[in-house]
Amino acid sequence: MTTSVQRVQRMLAMVPYLQSNAGIPVTEVADAFGVSVAQVTKDLSLLMMTGVGEYHGDLIDIDVGALEEDGVVFLRDADFMTRPLAFSAREASALIVALRTLRDTATGDQLPAVDGALAKLEGEVGALAPVDVRLPPVDSRIKDTVLSAHAHGHRLHIVYATESRDRTTSRDVDPHKVFTTRGQLYVSGWCHLAEDTRTFRLDRITEATELDTPVAIRPSEASATVEAVFVPGPETPHAVLELSPEARWLIDEYGAEVIEERPDGSARIRLYGTDLAWLRRLVLRHATTVRVIEPTSLREDVSAQARAALDAYTGIVID
Structure with missing residues (x-):
């Protein structure tokens, strides 16, 4: 999920929260939403440009003086958002899938909370087809x-x-x-x-x-916070590959960077790997649908490996 999407979702939840907690210290707002005080201040500044029109009374108003001098938040003119946020059927279904997946990693004391949320959501979305989440088997x-x-x-x-x-x-x-x-x-x-x-x-x-x-x-x-499974750096080995339409699934599977999309469904991508040996094995496994463009050393290595494999079959007679 992108930072901009997270910010919009946070601000949508922040408005009814502030309406119910007039005069709340900005530090408590930051703690409640898991962000810094500086980020809350930026969000409030953006909220003041949000509303149903462009004139006074149509835009959300924040008491700037109370915020700057006393560090508390007063929000006005947001009555158009007094209704609780409602999930669409699609959003509820996405949450159900996420919760069922989460259940596989929940510990004993977390299971009641997950199951309770699932029961409420499934009760509301009950008319939809059931969704079954299956993860690869782990001992x-x-x-x-x-x-x-x-x-x-x-x-x-x-x-x-x-x-x-x-x-x-x-x-x-x-x-x-x-x-x-x-x-x-x-x-x-x-x-x-x-x-x-x-x-x-x-x-x-x-x-x-x-x-x-x-x-x-x-x-x-820790020296770094893990935000993704694999974060490439400036020295991380990578290759530019041509993918046929049948191999496009590799983009999502490995988080590849798309360089060029083509009308026929093929694509040119940049793929990072732990080392060039891993990239070579990946290309060889998908030799009919993946082609190396760069680096030249990897392209020549893949060609040599493929040629050696074909030569190994020379002269073999199968009855």
């Missing part, structure tokens, strides 16, 4: 261990299979967050082996042990 013992360590603030010892390097490593991790994205379940936290924040797919954890050791590095102390 239940590993998932329970990860969730327990995260909930109790304990360190995890894991054995992790790294697909891009075809090897396993043993690591101690201070878990910060368990989340689902693109249909996969992840845990992010401080990896004591890498001495940095890392994100791990639960289906690639082959062993997990919750240690008695409390986490030493908490999210606020």
